[in-house]
Amino acid sequence: MYEGEYVALSCAQCVQAEGLDFDFTFAFQPIVDLDAGRVTAHEALVRGTAGESAGEILGRVTDANRYRFDQACRVKAVKTAVTLGLDCDLNINFYPNAVYRPELCIRTTLQAADTYGFPAERIVFEVTEAERIEDTQHLVDIIQCYRKLGFRTAIDDFGAGYAGLNLLAEYQPDYIKLDRQLIAGIDARPAKQAIARGIVQVCRDLGIGILAEGVETAEEFAWLRDAGIRLFQGYYFARPALGALPEVPPARYAG
Template identity: 35%
Template sequence: MNCCRCEKLPDIIFPYSDVYVSIPTHHHIELFENSMKENNYRFIAIDEGYLIRQVELENFISFLSCSVFNSVEQKNVRILPLQSGEGLKFSALKNYRSLSEWVILYHGKEVAAIISETRIKTLFQPIIDVKKGEIYGYEALSRGVLRDGTIMNPEELFATAKAMDLLFYLDRVCREASIRAASKCGITKKLFINFIPTAIYEPSLCLQSTAKVLSEVNIKADQVVFEVVETEKVEDFKHLNRILDYYRSKGYCTALDDVGSGHANISSLLQLKPNYMKIDMSVIRDIHIDLKKQETLAAFIYNGKKIGLSILAEGIETVAEYEYLKTKNIDLVQGYLFGKPEEIPITEIQLP
């Protein structure tokens, strides 16, 4: 049984459908009816809303948001597209959204297209074994590709997907694109793959397609490290622990990313029993001259080593930062000093 929630994008295109509009308060009725009449829309009053016949939904949403309702009202006006000439079916209710949600969906059509067409480019950044001075593995980083071939800002891509409630789909296609790209590049070292905990409901279902792709390209479980994105923002540790337990039961390793970027309790984080703890660049930047950051790092190392974690310092950009970290109990390092994310992963490094 597959997880339909993260495999099929919600419907956005409704050419010439009937539309039911729910109006929030009675004082909006005259405004709405006058606007509809002035623009030659046919409508019928039903209960506390209106049925409008044969409209192109995107244009209708644009009309309502630009000419009828303000940004506050749009949160309470609700829109339900219906098949033309057909009555209401329970299956249609999944498309019952506020006007503001429809506006976000249409503004983010390019993001939806990137997901549905899997226009994802994967870049690989090397992770270095400090003691051996060689490449230990790679972190796979996903970038959305716009129709003109340029790269969409990754923060904008994920923020827009979140606003559209499409993180489920984006997270899945990025994971799977990373796996296929790693196989194509012949990567045999550790592969760190990001995932967003809130994009996974039931691990045994939501992660089936990921496991299938790994099997198809013959990447073994012990090569893969699934990395929790935005660790410091996790609120439901019980749910995250279920996900990590599932990964461990299948033979994968796990990592906590961005540790130190917020104020999460280190004890709570370590109860998740990851294999790796990645220290955020906000702690690493100027670590060699910042006593407070040095104390923070020492606490992470001490607590992590107590349960046998490998400590990875990320975001290293200067020789001075690297030289300081080498004197500490750091296992792995990552950052522009050693190599930027590249579509074709570097295979050799020359340490400073």
């Protein structure tokens, strides 16, 4: 079998989610931009079809089905976003350890964007820092490949996982998303404030955007806004909605 035939077969299997003995869907949560004064993206968050948590679904992902799950997630996220009429950016999480050859594995995503009529340049790939990265250079190669194709990238859960600032020394994503653990109660925690200010300065020096995720209170939002952060996500703005695009009251993100 020629490589092209193998890739075509693999893509068809991923679209059909063959090899998965469970189904899943997505909840969507908005990302707001203070400078734009509106929702500029939604993150697709995996859920069970009956509303089961992400943890319950991800707990069924194994080494044997990780590749198919990762690829099926991309396809279903794009399809669902189009069905819901998403007209802004779409943030999709991916497993770096499930990407064997980025130039081949990305074809399923490109095909889905073309099939469902979603602009590929609106897709932002998020890599969670909580997943152990076995080969940092492999991750860098993935990011570089995605950038050449016009995709943007973000590090999710920044500060909660295995890499931290060391990862930024190897590559600079378009965005980092500050972890909820750092943000919780930051308005009253000087130590957290000092760490956040340091990260903000580093990202400014490197030209990296910062998104505060998991913001739940007006006090957290006010402190982070005053610290110069302009992108936000969290319950304070809107909870994830299963199979829907929740709205954010404009007063919530008045800059």
